[in-house]
Amino acid sequence: MSHLAGEVSAALAISLASACAQQGAPPGGPEDLRPPVVVQTVPDTFELVExxxxxxxxxxxxxxxxRAGSGTLDDAVIISPRTGEVxxxxxxxxxTxxxxxxxLPDLVYRVTLLPVVRDLFGNEMRDPFELVFSTGAETVPTTLAGIAWDRITGLGVNGYxxxxxPLNDDSVVHVAVTDNQGVYAxxxxxxxSYEIxxxxxxxxxxxxxxxxxxxxxxxxxxxxxxxxxxxxxxxPDTTPATLVSAVPLDSVTLLFEFDDYLDPALMLETIGLTVTSEDSADVVLESILHEHEYVAYVEMVMDSLVVLDSLDTVAEAAAIAAASATVVEPDSAIADSVITDAGVSPEDPETLPDSEAVRRRGPPDLDGRSISPPSRGVGPISDGGRQVKGPDGExxxxxRIVVLLEEPLVPSITYQLVVSGLENLYGLPLGGGETSVALEPTAIADTAAVPDSIPVPDTGVVDTALVGVGR
Structure with missing residues (x-):
């Protein structure tokens, strides 16, 4: 019996020891969701310690x-200015x-504890903790802050x-780290005077x-x-921008794409770009546009077409109304003129025009789709994961760049395209390349073949007809 009691006691002791060694909330107790909080620092905040x-x-x-929430605890603290290894x-x-x-003496030190420290239940600090103390210098509340952002995406960079x-002293460097929005302070x-x-x-x-x-x-x-x-x-980059492709969006619009980003402030008129036909004749270029410039151009044209189409609709409605009103005076020479111009048959005066107005077609978007005012919501830019602008509107x-031609390309003719003297976003010159394109006979809806306007009824005739109705 005593032997059995001894075994039970030993088993119970092992069980209790095992339970004490496990990390976790007490059985039945509330779940710990609260992160660890700094309650005291040495030295104290804003303490002067010469x-x-x-x-x-x-x-x-x-x-x-x-264990840190990310990285290691060795990277959990930043001391600024940096005067030694941490x-x-x-x-x-x-x-510690x-x-x-x-x-070092006569400095204000800023010690930042990053939010990577966590408790035994995995709850991580929510915000950084900052300790400021002085070794002799006055703690003047001078603040320099901002956003470090990716020049390509426009987004703030995290953990940089x-x-x-100081421009007059290389020995002392002040240090900060960006947060997940790219903010540093x-x-x-x-x-x-500083170099940041x-x-x-x-x-x-x-x-x-x-x-x-x-x-x-x-x-x-x-x-x-x-x-x-x-x-x-x-x-950083070590190679110039190279031409990777060129495609015709329509007979007067060419889209060039490179393997590197281009500075949107680059004056494209300074680069070399030629379009040559099979018989060595150069096609005259109207303009060379950055992608954002072409997008603005398309939007401007589409806004103008919306206005023109609206005016056409109003004029057409006025003509139809005038034609309907003149039916009461079929012998009038003016009414006959209006009926004829409006498309109403004199033999059948009750027949009115029943045709949908022809809509003007605008320039193609960057995917080669020809767009008209009702579908202008199709955005020309299709580069996901990027902001529209930088933090300050950059x-x-x-x-990609777009070339507008003064004369249309001839279908089924091969054209040689050469680009030279192109500078990439990093400032490396001598970029470019060459390729060839041929316009398919019917594959692309061509804005060059669309007339600038559609027939509009003679408003003078309409006005005269309206005056005649009031007699």
């Missing part, structure tokens, strides 16, 4: 995990931060390093490598000022 060579400490209100230590309810070489390097930064650089630290070495996505700008800020500055980043780049 000589500080100890450890920074973040104390939490509960036990924290050794080492992170983990305790059950705290993180050591700056190799110690904290942002450096503010330097608070309590000394007034002065944002980059994607892909290899996590805290160094700006030549081929990492990056962007920079320069500025000056006074003590106590608040300055907002947005600037783009771009993948025009985004494209890989």
């Amino acid at each position: 000589t500080f060579d100890g450890l920074i400490r973040f104390e939490f209100d509960e036990r924290i995990s050794e 080492l992170i230590g983990h305790n059950s309810r705290s993180l 931060v050591e700056l190799v070489g110690g904290f 390093q942002v450096w503010a390097a 330097f608070r309590y930064i000394p007034g002065g 650089t944002a980059f994607d630290d892909r290899n996590a070495d805290a160094l700006l490598d030549v081929m990492e996505i990056q962007g920079s700008t320069r500025l000056s800020i006074e003590d106590g000022d608040t300055l907002f500055l947005n600037f783009p980043v771009l993948q 025009q985004l780049p494209a890989r």
Whole structure:
């Protein structure tokens, strides 16, 4: 019996020990959904510590995990200005931060704890926590902030390093990191002139490598000022833009596409572009347009066609009304004229025109579809995942340009296209290439074959007829 009791006691002890070792909420207790919260720091916020060579400490209100929500805890803290290597230590309810070489005197340090720390139940900090203290300098509320954004997509970039390097001193670099909207902020930064650089630290070495996505700008800020500055980043490039395709959208419109993005501010009149027929005759170019310029051109033309079609509809309705009214005076010479012009047979005066008005057709969109005013909602741009503009209204780049010709291409004739002297978005010159195109005889609806206007009834005759009705 005692032997059995001993076995039961041992089993119970093992079970209790196992239960204590498991991390989780007490059985039957409320589920823990609250993230860890910093309740104390050493040094204290805005504390003046003229000589500080100890450890920074973040104390939490509960036990924290050794695992970060993303990355590692070694990347959880950013110290600005950066004056040495940062080492992170983990305790059950705290993180310690050591700056190799110690904290330099006469500086304002900003220590940012990123929201990657989580508790034992996986609840992660919702927002960054910022500690500001001084080793002798005055804490002046000077703020520099803005958005680092992708020059191609127009979207803010997440997790990019942002450096503010004084132009008169290379030894002290202020550091920030962008959030998921691309927003960065330097608070309590000394007034002065800086070069601001944002980059994607892909290899996590805290160094700006030549081929990492990056962007920079320069500025000056006074003590106590608040300055907002947005600037783009771009993948460095080593090769010029190369022509990959050219297609006719119709007989007077050619679409060229390159393997690289082009600066939307580039003056396309400066590049070399020729269209040559089989008999070596050059086709005269009317204009060379960026993609966004062609989109604006199409919209302008479509707006004009909407107005013209509306005027045609009004004139047609007036003519039909006049023709209907003159039926009461079939012997009138004026009424006969109106009936004839309006399409009503004198032998059958009750017959009225029953035909749908011919709608003008506008320029093709970038997919080669010929569009008319009722279908102008079909957007010419079909490049998904991009904003329309940058944060400050900047025009985004494209890989395509459109060439308008003064004379239509002849179907079934092969034309040689040559582009030269093209500069890509990164500023590399000598881009271009050559290809050939041939217009299919009936494959493309041709805006060049559409008349500029449709027959409109003579308003003078209509007016006279209306006067005659009132006699």
